[in-house]
Amino acid sequence: MSELAKLKACTTIGELARLLGFQAKTLGYIAWGTPSAAKYSTFNIPKRSGGKRTIHAPSPQLKLAQGKLSTLLQACEKEIEEDLGVKRTVAHGFKLGRSILTNADVHRRQRYVLNFDLSDFFGTINFGRVRGFLIGNRNFRLHPDVATLIAQIACHEDMLPQGAPTSPVISNLIGNILDVRLSKMARAHGCAYSRYADDITMSTSQPDFPNGIATKVDSASKWALAKEVEQAVAACGFRINHAKTRLLHRRSRQDVTGIVVNRHVNVNTDYRRAVRAMVNNLCSTGTYHREKSIVVADDTTMVSVDGTRPQLEGMLGFLLQVERYRQSDELPPPTLSSTELLLHRFLFFTTFASNDKPVILFEGKTDNIYISAAIRRLGASYPLLMTPGSKDLLVKLLPHTKTRERIFSLTGGDSPLTSFIASYRENYRRIKAPKGAKPVIVIFDNDKGSNAVIAAIKKHYKLDMPNGTQYLRVYDNLYILLTSIKDPTANHCIEHFFSASTLAKTLSGKKLSLSNKKLKDDEYGKAWFAEKIVKPYYKDIDFSGFSGILDPISEIIQNHAP
Numbered sequence: 001m002s003e004l005a006k007l008k009a010c011t012t013i014g015e016l017a018r019l020l021g022f023q024a025k026t027l028g029y030i031a032w033g034t035p036s037a038a039k040y041s042t043f044n045i046p047k048r049s050g051g052k053r054t055i056h057a058p059s060p061q062l063k064l065a066q067g068k069l070s071t072l073l074q075a076c077e078k079e080i081e082e083d084l085g086v087k088r089t090v091a092h093g094f095k096l097g098r099s100i101l102t103n104a105d106v107h108r109r110q111r112y113v114l115n116f117d118l119s120d121f122f123g124t125i126n127f128g129r130v131r132g133f134l135i136g137n138r139n140f141r142l143h144p145d146v147a148t149l150i151a152q153i154a155c156h157e158d159m160l161p162q163g164a165p166t167s168p169v170i171s172n173l174i175g176n177i178l179d180v181r182l183s184k185m186a187r188a189h190g191c192a193y194s195r196y197a198d199d200i201t202m203s204t205s206q207p208d209f210p211n212g213i214a215t216k217v218d219s220a221s222k223w224a225l226a227k228e229v230e231q232a233v234a235a236c237g238f239r240i241n242h243a244k245t246r247l248l249h250r251r252s253r254q255d256v257t258g259i260v261v262n263r264h265v266n267v268n269t270d271y272r273r274a275v276r277a278m279v280n281n282l283c284s285t286g287t288y289h290r291e292k293s294i295v296v297a298d299d300t301t302m303v304s305v306d307g308t309r310p311q312l313e314g315m316l317g318f319l320l321q322v323e324r325y326r327q328s329d330e331l332p333p334p335t336l337s338s339t340e341l342l343l344h345r346f347l348f349f350t351t352f353a354s355n356d357k358p359v360i361l362f363e364g365k366t367d368n369i370y371i372s373a374a375i376r377r378l379g380a381s382y383p384l385l386m387t388p389g390s391k392d393l394l395v396k397l398l399p400h401t402k403t404r405e406r407i408f409s410l411t412g413g414d415s416p417l418t419s420f421i422a423s424y425r426e427n428y429r430r431i432k433a434p435k436g437a438k439p440v441i442v443i444f445d446n447d448k449g450s451n452a453v454i455a456a457i458k459k460h461y462k463l464d465m466p467n468g469t470q471y472l473r474v475y476d477n478l479y480i481l482l483t484s485i486k487d488p489t490a491n492h493c494i495e496h497f498f499s500a501s502t503l504a505k506t507l508s509g510k511k512l513s514l515s516n517k518k519l520k521d522d523e524y525g526k527a528w529f530a531e532k533i534v535k536p537y538y539k540d541i542d543f544s545g546f547s548g549i550l551d552p553i554s555e556i557i558q559n560h561a562p
Contacts, residue, residue, distance in 0.1 A: 003075040004139075011143045016150070020068045030065050031152040040156055040163075046293035056161035063165060065153055070165040077173060080139045090179050093197035094168030101325045103196040104259035110192070110203035112247055113254040113261065114214055116225060118233070119241040121198035122160040122167050125174055127151050129237060130160070133174050171197070178236040185232060189213050196257045209247060216247075223247045259322065267322050275315045278307060279342055283349045286433035288312065309350050316343045320403075332406065344407045348427050352477075353435040357396045358557050361410070361442045363417060363449075366530035367494050368397045371443075373538035374497075374546035381547075384554045395553070417442055418456045425461070425475045436477040436562040441553060445493040446482040453480060470552050479556050483549060495526065497545040505533055 001009075010016045014024035022030075040056040047053050058066055074096075081089060089095065092103035107113050118124075134140050134147035142150070154166040161167060179195055182202075186193035189210035191202040202213055217224045223245055233240055248254040250262060260266040274290075281288040290307040319339045336344060352359060362368055375393060379386035386393050400410065409416050421442065428435070444450045454465050457474055465472045467488065471481040484492040495503065495514050503512055513523040534541065 002079055003072055004079045007072060007076060007146075008140065008142060010146045013145060013149055016146050020065065020072065022065065022068075027065060027149070027153075030062055031149055034059070034062070036156070040161060053162065055163040056156055057163045058161075058165075062153070066165040069150065069153055070169050073166070073169045073173070076140075077169060090183050090193055091172050091175060091195050093195070093199075094172055100196060100257040100259055101265055101322060103194050103199075103201070104256040104261050104265050105325075106192050106194040107201055107203040107254070107256050108261045108264055109205075109250075110254070110261070111205045111207070111250050112209045113201065113203045113256060114191075114209065114223070114247050115199065115201050115244070115256065116246075117241040117244040118198040118200065119239040121238070122162050122171060124238055125160045125171055126158045127155045129174060130154055130170060137173075168197075174237075178233065178238060181232045181236065182229070185228065186213070194256075199257050201256050214245070214247060221247075264326050265322060266326070267319055272319065275312070275319060276342060278312055278315070279346050282307075282309075282312065282433065283345060283430070284432045286354065312346065313350070316346055319343075336407070340407060343403075345427075345430070347404075347407060349431055349433070349435075351398070352424075352440050353428055353431045354433060355396065355438045355440070357394060358438045358553075358560075359396045359398055359440045360553070361398050361417065361420075361440070363444050364494065364526065365400045366526045367443065368399050369530040369535055370494055370497070370546075371549070372397055373534055373541070374543040374550060377538060377541070377543045378546065378550060382550055382554055384557045385550065395557075415452070417444070418453050421453065421474060421478065421480070422456050422460045424478050428476060428478075439477050439479055439556055439560040441471075441479045441481050441556055443481045443483065443494070443549070446484040446486065446490045447493060448491075450482060454486075471556060477560065477562065479560075481549070481552055481556070494549070495529075497543075497548055499542045499545060502533070502541055507532055 006019055007016075010019060012024075013028060017024040017027040020027065038059060039062050040058055042054060042056050044052040044054055057063075089098070092098040092100070131144075131147045131151040134142045134150060135144055140147075154160060154164065154170055156164070160170060175195065179193075182195075182200065183193040186202050189204070189212045190206050191204045191210065191213060194201050204210065212226050213229060214223045214225050216222070224242075225240065225245060230240060253260060253268065254262050255268065258268075260268050278288040278290060288307045289304045290311065291302050292305045294301060294303055316339075320343060323337060323339050360371065362371070372393070375382060375385045375395075376391065380388065385395055398404070404410050408420060410420060444453055457463050457465070457472070457480070461474055463472065463474065465480075465486055467486050470485050471479055473479050482492075483494050483496070484490055493514060503514075505512070507524050507528055510522050510524040512529050513519055513525060519525055
């Protein structure tokens with residue numbers, strides 16, 4: 001039975017409670033027994049356009065119920081769209097696979113772009129509208145008692161609260177009525193239509209913007225929505241914020257939900273320049289400032305505040321998200337884009353030059369799992385690696401990620417790490433801010449592959465690694481560490497730190513192969529060993545052999561001085 005069918009089959013509070021995974025008594029108390037003042041905590045945040053936005057954050061228990069209800073309603077919404085044959089919805093807010101980018105993409109390369117907002121979007125959807133919709137809508141037709149309970153869980157002070165998990169999906173369900181009317185009206189006048197929450201956009205490439213949608217009201221380029229549009233919005237129970245109605249010609253910068261759409265989806269130049277300046281300041285001084293909106297006496301003002309690294313990483317991530325969306329149908333170019341180069345500089349600074357913990361990079365993708373498990377098992381003997389009496393590691397074990405693979409070419413193996421080491425000095429010298437307080441340790445298996453690494457170090461840094469040593473300080477805070485003492489005849493990999501009994505464990509009758517060659521039918525590889533044996537059963541594994549790598553790591557950390 002589908003989720004929608006299950007919901008429609010509910011006729012009592014108890015049946016809805018069971019569908020949501022609650023006892024009837026518990027869900028009833030959440031909805032009606034909890035005092036209104038205890039259900040939410042309220043605070044204000046500034047709007048970019050000025051003024052403030054009131055957020056109602058639900059209590060943990062209410063949030064849990066709303067989260068489960070939201071998941072159920074989203075499944076119902078998806079089922080309804082599939083049954084109706086909807087392939088591309090016009091609503092892009094709060095929907096899986098939709099975003100401000102997909103919303104903006106609808107309006108690329110148009111002569112005219114019209115934007116207008118709905119006023120107090122969530123606030124206009126009250127208890128009665130929610131309950132009435134669930135009872136009367138032909139796709140739901142819920143039992144009145146069930147509809148009442150859903151509305152009670154979802155509403156606060158007779159409206160959908162901004163901050164509740166249920167508000168987005170319910171607003172989309174009810175807003176769909178408006179979308180049907182306005183999209184039909186837009187098509188009739190040769191316009192494209194989309195909605196992102198309370199932001200509505202229509203666009204066209206006709207020589208003149210259709211008067212049936214909006215008209216120019218004076219010489220100051222102000223535009224007013226047509227009476228038919230106003231009436232359609234009002235008939236659906238919403239209000240228009242007339243102060244935000246604007247028509248953008250292709251000769252000016254056209255933006256939709258903050259995304260420029262003149263030629264292709266893009267970020268406006270001012271934002272990109274601001275982010276670049278912040279990265280430059282961070283890498284030059286160790287700090288940067290950003291503009292922040294604050295609410296003072298019910299008004300919004302901009303102030304300059306110290307920015308954090310996560311905030312700047314988020315801004316860079318947004319730039320990269322827009323760029324990758326634009327290139328989604330293409331293979332990544334062989335060289336880094338300007339955005340990726342900017343991200344490279346930021347990540348090199350925050351991850352390697354000005355890292356707050358010692359950083360460890362690995363040759364193999366499974367090595368991270370081994371070392372993490374070993375430190376957790378032997379942590380009491382290594383206070384520089386793990387806080388005594390805690391599970392918090394004092395080192396950062398750098399995992400392999402798609403972004404890191406692309407930005408630093410760290411795809412695993414010794415060759416990419418060799419290139420990383422060869423270019424480290426050049427990248428490091430570009431950083432003018434304080435740096436090098438914590439070491440960066442690159443671990444290699446002591447086998448033939450490490451010979452290329454040592455040769456590259458000799459070529460680029462004029463340094464030799466004598467036989468009988470296990471690690472070498474390459475440049476400032478950069479070190480290489482072999483899994484065993486350097487010996488021309490050595491063939492040692494990190495898995496050799498495990499006991500013979502651990503390496504002998506079988507999976508589905510298959511034995512472990514440490515070779516990088518194609519596995520035989522009766523063999524399993526390092527990835528399975530790490531994921532299916534080491535990670536789940538690390539508490540039962542003998543890690544005493546890992547002192548051979550944890551000891552020199554601790555020694556490097558203890559002796560490192562900038």
